[in-house]
Amino acid sequence: MTGPVLRVTRRTFIGTTAAALAAPAVFGQTKPRVVVIGGGPGGATCARYLAKDSGGALDVTLVEPNARYTTCFFSNLYLGGFRDFDSLVHGYDGLAAAGVTIAATTAEGVDRDTRRVTLGSGDVLEYDRLVISPGIDFRDGSVPGWSLANAEVMPHAWKAGPQTKLLKSMVESMRQGGTFCMVAPPNPYRCPPGPYERVSMIAHLLTQTNPTARILILDPKDKYSKQALFEEGWQTHYPGMIEWLGPDMGGGAVEVRPATMEVVIDGEAEKVDVCNVIPAQIAGRIAEIAGLCDETGWVPVDPLSMASRVDAGVFVVGDASAQGDMPKSAFSANSQAKVAAMKIRGELTGSRVFPAKYTNTCWSLIAPKDGVKVGASYEPTPEKIASVESFISQPGEPAELRRATYEESLGWYQGITADIFG
Known part of the structure; x- marks a missing residue:
């Protein structure tokens, strides 16, 4: 309307x-x-x-x-x-x-x-x-078997709003010991660390409500943003809960069947309880x-x-x-x-x-008070906006630094939403 x-x-x-x-x-x-x-x-x-x-x-x-x-x-x-x-x-x-x-x-x-x-x-x-x-x-047909018509059954939640609420309610209603599956997107897509922060947050929720649940990530990419940091965090906070399958293990050749809540990996169907499909964009x-x-x-x-x-x-x-x-x-x-x-x-x-200058930082929360970040400053060249200086959190950082990184992200959210919306 x-x-x-x-x-x-x-x-x-x-x-x-x-x-x-x-x-x-x-x-x-x-x-x-x-x-x-x-x-x-x-x-x-x-x-x-x-x-x-x-x-x-x-x-x-x-x-x-x-x-x-x-x-x-x-x-x-x-x-x-x-x-x-x-x-x-x-x-x-x-x-x-x-x-x-x-x-x-x-x-x-x-x-x-x-x-x-x-x-x-x-x-x-x-x-x-x-x-x-x-x-x-979303790019039509990028995940065989999925379209926007299926988003109420297999939500994307990559445009925040009702889809976000739907996905959370599905996770909260999972049967004990069930499987949450994410079909991750190919590059380029909105918020490179976002799918893996989402997995971390859903793992945190499941440890409170459904500790025997399993998380399966099917990924067409052979690497992803902050991979070492996420994998370290998952091993520390959610050992044995999360399995990531890249393209070499079938993660890049996936079909979904919303009517039966199945994912097909290398031709073999597997039943899942919740499926979060994030298509190509x-x-x-x-x-x-x-x-x-x-x-x-x-x-x-x-x-x-x-x-x-x-x-x-x-x-x-x-x-x-x-x-x-x-x-x-x-x-x-x-x-x-x-x-x-x-x-x-x-x-x-x-x-x-004035001459153009650009900056970015992406924070991700892995577990309570365990925040990590990646970012850079950029300058224009004739061909593209180019990174000129970058930084990233490191594996093995002390808990105090990770806590400070998370608190920094909270301040950033408050500041940037005020800057955007007044």
Whole structure:
């Protein structure tokens, strides 16, 4: 269900009249117009910084159908029992207070020739610059036997919200001694350490409620992010519970059968109790509709600014972008959005544009107070955003350091959600 386009400022709330809603309209403004599609870490950050830093010189509209955003980052901690669900949910009042118009509807089409975005409400937004931050969609057929139609039986929970709650309820309802199976995604995908943190959190939950349960990971990759750290942690905290099968052991040739709750590994069917299928991923659909994706399904961008390589008037930030070495993470999206906002503001208002710099850190919780991290700083080159300095937690670190890393992640979540949503 979609709503009207609304203008909300610190002082006023102006509704669209019934007559205006009765027919499609084209919205034009005297100030330069920026339309931002997608209200996640990339889009919301970009919209808020554009409005805030331009001091009202830009007309900024965020197109986002959901009134509240549930963060995929830290949702694994909800699965493990470390956070309640409401702590993951954030609204857009802070963006509205900064002067952003919230268009509570979907973006259905982009005409880059006329610089117009068609909305699900029937309205049309004209833009001088467009920012697309749609996150991910799933690649059809990447896991034989699975489609979005099966997500209520074998949830992906890779877009946080009802799927996250569903997955947790399934784990909590598992029979004693049952099997939780994860089908892990191929590269590239949202949050490289995420599947393995999820396994850690589900293992923690099962040790409390179902200690004889088994976890099976079927993985098409022969290695994964923070592998040594996760494997050390699993051996320490959950010995004998978790089995990882890479491609050499059949993890890359998997079929699922939702109707019978089976996974087929190298032609042999195995019954499981819960199956979390995380499919291969591509850029959110509106990026394809806009004609921005290449053959990989992602959007190539200019490392200096996050502008599309096929249209300098369109910027793509966050998971949907193919930018180089940065992982697809909330931290990356937030960092990229600030670079794009600065560039757009400079082009439209003449403000100063500083050289682009990017940063990222990904924290993962393995067990209570056992946190690890990986991260880097990045700079643009002509070809890509390149890592210039990196760090990662090390096996065998003292408990005090791991505890401090976990506490650092809690502070980061509080800080970045405030930065994104105001």
